[in-house]
Amino acid sequence: MNFLEEKILMDGTIKQGNLLKIDNFLNHQIDINIMRQIANEIKHRFQDVEVNKVLTIEASGIAIATMVGCLFDVPIVFAKKGESAIVSEDKYESLAYSFTHKKINYVFVSKPYLQATDKVLIVDDFLADGQASLALIDIVHQAGAQLSGIGIAVEKGWQKGGNILREMGVRLESIAIVEEMDWETQSIRFRNQPKCKLYRSC
Numbered sequence: 001m002n003f004l005e006e007k008i009l010m011d012g013t014i015k016q017g018n019l020l021k022i023d024n025f026l027n028h029q030i031d032i033n034i035m036r037q038i039a040n041e042i043k044h045r046f047q048d049v050e051v052n053k054v055l056t057i058e059a060s061g062i063a064i065a066t067m068v069g070c071l072f073d074v075p076i077v078f079a080k081k082g083e084s085a086i087v088s089e090d091k092y093e094s095l096a097y098s099f100t101h102k103k104i105n106y107v108f109v110s111k112p113y114l115q116a117t118d119k120v121l122i123v124d125d126f127l128a129d130g131q132a133s134l135a136l137i138d139i140v141h142q143a144g145a146q147l148s149g150i151g152i153a154v155e156k157g158w159q160k161g162g163n164i165l166r167e168m169g170v171r172l173e174s175i176a177i178v179e180e181m182d183w184e185t186q187s188i189r190f191r192n193q194p195k196c197k198l199y200r201s202c
């Protein structure tokens with residue numbers, strides 16, 4: 001079991017509606033030691049590709065992206081979210097349905113921050129249905145930039161995002177892949193790992 005899977009077992013909670021809550025180390029309070037390990041692992045997995053920009057989406061992706069960007073020593077850009085599209089010439093824009101907030105977000109990056117010469121590593125905290133990643137890929141393509149890959153902390157493997165991205169030929173690396181989880185028993189199974197109970201709920 002890797003460090004992130006261990007941490008999820010230790011501090012995670014499974015919520016109704018297929019939500020994994022890891023607020024005390026990633027989504028509300030940030031455990032800098034775990035964050036450092038996540039960033040090191042993403043850097044390691046993409047050490048053979050060229051990266052000159054890290055791209056994420058506000059808000060939870062920013063912390064991971066910042067640490068990954070530090071390791072690559074490149075700028076970090078975060079796409080902003082809005083309620084409705086204000087079409088403008090100076091932005092790359094896309095749409096993403098939010099799994100957690102159950103609404104469509106308008107997502108944008110101002111044009112000066114992404115260029116055709118950029119080799120972009122997308123980074124995010126979770127991958128579920130792939131909406132956030134697909135919107136960011138769309139924005140990378142609009143800029144004429146190159147996608148170097150996608151680095152994710154936690155992939156929910158039974159949701160469709162991972163399959164969609166891998167079938168598109170995207171280089172996707174997820175540090176922990178949750179294969180199944182059950183709210184009633186607070187049990188979780190990671191890809192290639194036995195099923196375990198979350199320690200906190202024991």
Ligand code: 5GP
Pocket residue numbers: 018019020021022027060096097098099100124125126127128129130131132133156161
């Ligand atoms: P997707 O766009 O892949 O459907 O969902 C990914 C986004 O939704 C992530 O940026 C993350 O913020 C949020 N998300 C999806 N599933 C979960 C979850 O189980 N727990 C948390 N904390 N966030 C999630």
